[in-house]
Amino acid sequence: MSWAHYGSVISLEGFDANAFLLTQDHPKVYDVGAGLSYAVGDHLDKEGELIPLDIHYMDPLANYFNRILKKYKKTLPAVEFGMTEYLSAFIPGDASLITIQNALDHSSSPIKGIVEALVALREGGVLYLNHHPNEAEIEHYKGFHQYNIDETAGELVIWNQSEKIYVGRLLGAFASVETKRMDNGHIVSIIRKQGDDVSMPAPLCKYVDHQADKAELCEVLLRYQFHNTSLVKNMKNSFRFGMFNVVQFLAQMLPWNLKMKVKRLIKQA
Ligand SMILES: C[S@@+](CC[C@H](N)C(=O)[O-])C[C@H]1O[C@@H](n2cnc3c(N)ncnc32)[C@H](O)[C@@H]1O
Structure with missing residues (x-):
């Protein structure tokens, strides 16, 4: 491709x-x-x-x-x-x-x-x-x-x-x-x-069972809501997201070869 x-x-x-x-x-x-x-x-x-x-x-x-x-x-x-x-x-x-x-x-x-x-x-x-x-x-x-x-x-x-x-x-x-x-x-x-x-x-x-799909999606939605409605968790997530953005911003400034080396190390870890 x-x-x-x-x-x-x-x-x-x-x-x-x-x-x-x-x-x-x-x-x-x-x-x-x-x-x-x-x-x-x-x-x-x-x-x-x-x-x-x-x-x-x-x-x-x-x-x-x-x-x-x-x-x-x-x-x-x-x-x-x-x-x-x-x-x-x-x-x-x-x-x-x-x-x-x-x-x-x-x-x-x-x-x-x-x-x-x-x-x-x-x-x-x-x-x-x-x-x-x-x-x-x-x-x-x-x-x-x-x-x-x-x-x-x-x-x-x-x-x-x-x-x-x-x-x-x-x-x-x-x-x-x-x-x-x-x-x-x-x-x-x-x-x-x-x-x-x-x-x-x-x-x-069984792979195209719309009833099962609806049940699965409701469950995913409610599980997501259950895990993401606490204020403390939201603040933690926002902090993690902020950190992720900072790391990504800094990573973008690295030379290409170094970026590829770090990527390989992360894959091997
Ligand atoms: C590696 S990219 C490939 C993009 C493009 N097809 C190409 O070959 O250049 C993978 C893409 O798959 C999408 N993706 C992830 N899970 C998917 C799913 N369940 N159904 C359809 N697309 C999905 C991602 O959002 C992402 O855009």
Whole structure:
């Protein structure tokens, strides 16, 4: 994958997205976990003619990213709020192509994210994944990465210390999965939705259980409120946040080489 293709033709490593989208009626693309990278191009090339693409950039940190765009007066499209775990609530089942690059392994349940994305696709639509392999192992399961994404004998494998899921086997006839390890090590998967939502195999239904989602979200909200309503805790958090900002400000002034050395040391710790 590479960054900032905004203003140019859609281009994805290991998948001819332009050719695929030209086969689609009113193609609609969602770049999920987009950050502020605008890595997916926003035009189609139809026999040399550049056509603007209906593309949506989506991220759970949308509010923060939009604030940055506003602050620095960037004339780029706003980032829409949405996250992989509940993707079908943000995309109304009409996507031709959903791309998730370097973000699925940040989520609390990558398999749920894949199934949610399949629900959000139209029939024949493609979920495109591009990730660095085994990030959780590399980072010793600290921080965001709690799952590894890998390829074994052409199969997409999502695993951690307690489970290992062969994605193609789990999805069965609902979707085809083509996975490859690129020369630069990236794991690219092209997952094509075959059936409609009704034919979703029973083992997948638990991943798109809206009642369970509501219960989980209420619990998270109330747990957050319980842990964050004390004045003392709020003051502690504000102090920590202030300290974090000071450290970040000072770190920005360090030379690049030194910054990378410190980052490596933190990763090893
Ligand atoms: C390493 S950045 C990747 C940005 C961009 N896709 C790229 O490849 O340059 C990871 C992004 O994933 C987003 N993210 C984290 N958890 C997510 C989730 N559960 N669903 C969707 N995006 C998530 C983060 O907010 C962040 O913007």
